[in-house]
Amino acid sequence: MKALVKRDRAPGLWLEDVPKPTVGINDVLIKVDRTGICGTDIHIYKWDSWAQKTIPVPMVVGHEFVGEIVETGDNVTDFYPGEIVSGEGHVVCGRCRNCLAGRRHLCADTKGIGVNRPGAFAEFISLPMTNVWHHDPSVDRDVAAIFDPFGNAVHTALSFPCLGEDVLVTGCGPIGCMAVAVAKHAGARNVVATDVNPWRLSLAKKMGATRVVDVRSESLTEVQAELGMREGFDVGLEMSGNPDAFRSMIDQMCHGGKIAMLGIPSEDIAIDWNKVVFNMLTIKGIYGREMYETWYKMRVLLQSGLNLSPVITHRFPYRDFQAGFDVMMSGQTGKVILDWND
Ligand code: NAD
Ligand code: ZN
Numbered sequence: 001m002k003a004l005v006k007r008d009r010a011p012g013l014w015l016e017d018v019p020k021p022t023v024g025i026n027d028v029l030i031k032v033d034r035t036g037i038c039g040t041d042i043h044i045y046k047w048d049s050w051a052q053k054t055i056p057v058p059m060v061v062g063h064e065f066v067g068e069i070v071e072t073g074d075n076v077t078d079f080y081p082g083e084i085v086s087g088e089g090h091v092v093c094g095r096c097r098n099c100l101a102g103r104r105h106l107c108a109d110t111k112g113i114g115v116n117r118p119g120a121f122a123e124f125i126s127l128p129m130t131n132v133w134h135h136d137p138s139v140d141r142d143v144a145a146i147f148d149p150f151g152n153a154v155h156t157a158l159s160f161p162c163l164g165e166d167v168l169v170t171g172c173g174p175i176g177c178m179a180v181a182v183a184k185h186a187g188a189r190n191v192v193a194t195d196v197n198p199w200r201l202s203l204a205k206k207m208g209a210t211r212v213v214d215v216r217s218e219s220l221t222e223v224q225a226e227l228g229m230r231e232g233f234d235v236g237l238e239m240s241g242n243p244d245a246f247r248s249m250i251d252q253m254c255h256g257g258k259i260a261m262l263g264i265p266s267e268d269i270a271i272d273w274n275k276v277v278f279n280m281l282t283i284k285g286i287y288g289r290e291m292y293e294t295w296y297k298m299r300v301l302l303q304s305g306l307n308l309s310p311v312i313t314h315r316f317p318y319r320d321f322q323a324g325f326d327v328m329m330s331g332q333t334g335k336v337i338l339d340w341n342d
Contacts, residue, residue: 032122034065041061063148090110156179157183157260168233177204177207181311185208237260259283314328
C-alpha cells in the first residue's frame with residue numbers, strides 16, 4: 001500500500017510502498033479515506049529536535065483520519081466492515097493504575113499513532129478495537145477526519161464551565177479556532193481570541209470570536225474595557241505555547257480564574273507566581289482527549305449545530321502531500337485535508 005513515511009533522519013517525508021498492516025485478534029483494519037495534517041506532522045516533517053529524539057525511522061506518520069472498516073480480528077464483536085470510524089491516536093497500556101481506574105487519558109505509558117507506532121497517512125491502518133470510534137453516519141467526512149484535534153479543542157474548552165463566562169483564547173491556530181467555536185457554542189458570554197497572525201485572527205472571527213486581538217498592536221486591557229469586563233477573564237484557554245501569550249493570560253484573569261493549557265511551550269516559561277497565588281488561579285494541563293467522554297461530547301456538539309467547516313481551508317489528493325505541507329507551513333491555513341482515494 002502507499003504511505004507517507006519518515007524514511008531518513010532528515011527533513012521531508014517520502015511517499016512509499018509499504019506492507020499492508022496485519023490484523024491481530026483484537027484489531028480493526030480501516031481503509032483510510034481522509035486525513036488531517038497536524039502540527040506534530042510538521043515537527044516530524046521538519047525533523048526538529050523533538051522529532052529527532054522521539055521518532056524511530058522508518059515510520060508511517062499521521063494520526064488524524066477517518067476511514068471505513070474493511071476487516072476485524074476474531075475477538076472483535078461490535079465493529080463491522082463498511083462502518084465509518086476514526087481512531088483515538090493514543091494507544092494506552094490498559095494495565096497501569098489510571099487505566100485500570102478508567103482514567104485512560106492519564107495512562108503513564110501512552111503510545112502515539114504516527115509517532116511511536118505506524119500511523120494513518122496510508123491507505124490502511126490497523127488499530128486495537130479499544131481505539132476505534134464509530135461516527136454518526138451523518139457526519140461530514142472532512143470534519144470526521146479532524147476529530148483528533150477537535151477533541152483537543154473540546155477537552156480544553158470544556159475543562160471548566162463556559163456558560164455565561166468571559167473566555168480568553170491565546171493562539172488562533174486550527175485548535176484555538178475550534179476552541180473559540182466550542183466555547184461560544186457552550187454558552188460563553190465573550191470569547192476573545194489573540195494571535196500575531198492576521199490571517200489566523202480572521203479565521204477566529206469566522207469561527208465565532210466576539211473580538212479578535214492582534215497583540216502586537218492592541219492591548220487586552222483596553223479590549224476588556226471596551227467589552228465592559230470589569231474583573232478579568234473567567235476562563236483562559238492557552239493554545240499557542242508562546243511564553244508572552246501565557247504571561248499575558250495570567251495578567252488578564254479574574255481572581256479565581258481558571259486556565260486550561262494545551263499549547264506546548266517550546267522553552268521554559270518564567271511567570272510571576274505571586275499572581276497565581278494571590279489571584280488564586282487554577283492552571284490545568286491538557287493532553288489529548290478523554291477516552292471517550294471527549295469523543296461523546298464532540299458528537300453531541302456537532303449534532304446540536306456546532307459548525308466547524310470554516311476551519312477546514314485546504315484539500316489535496318495524497319499524492320500532492322508536498323503542496324499540503326507547504327501551505328500548512330506558510331501559516332495561512334486552518335486544517336489541511338489529504339484525500340487517500342486514488
Ligand atoms: P499552531 O501552531 O497552528 O497555532 C499556534 C498559534 O499561536 C499560531 O497561530 C501563532 O501565530 C499563535 N501565536 C504565536 N505567538 C502568539 C502570541 N504571543 N499570542 C497569541 N498567539 C500567538 O498550533 P495548533 O495546531 O492550533 O495547536 C495549538 C497548540 O497546542 C500548539 O502549541 C500545539 O503544539 C499544541 N498541541 C497540544 C496538544 C496536547 O495534547 N497538549 C495536542 C495538539 C497540539
Ligand atoms: Zn496505562
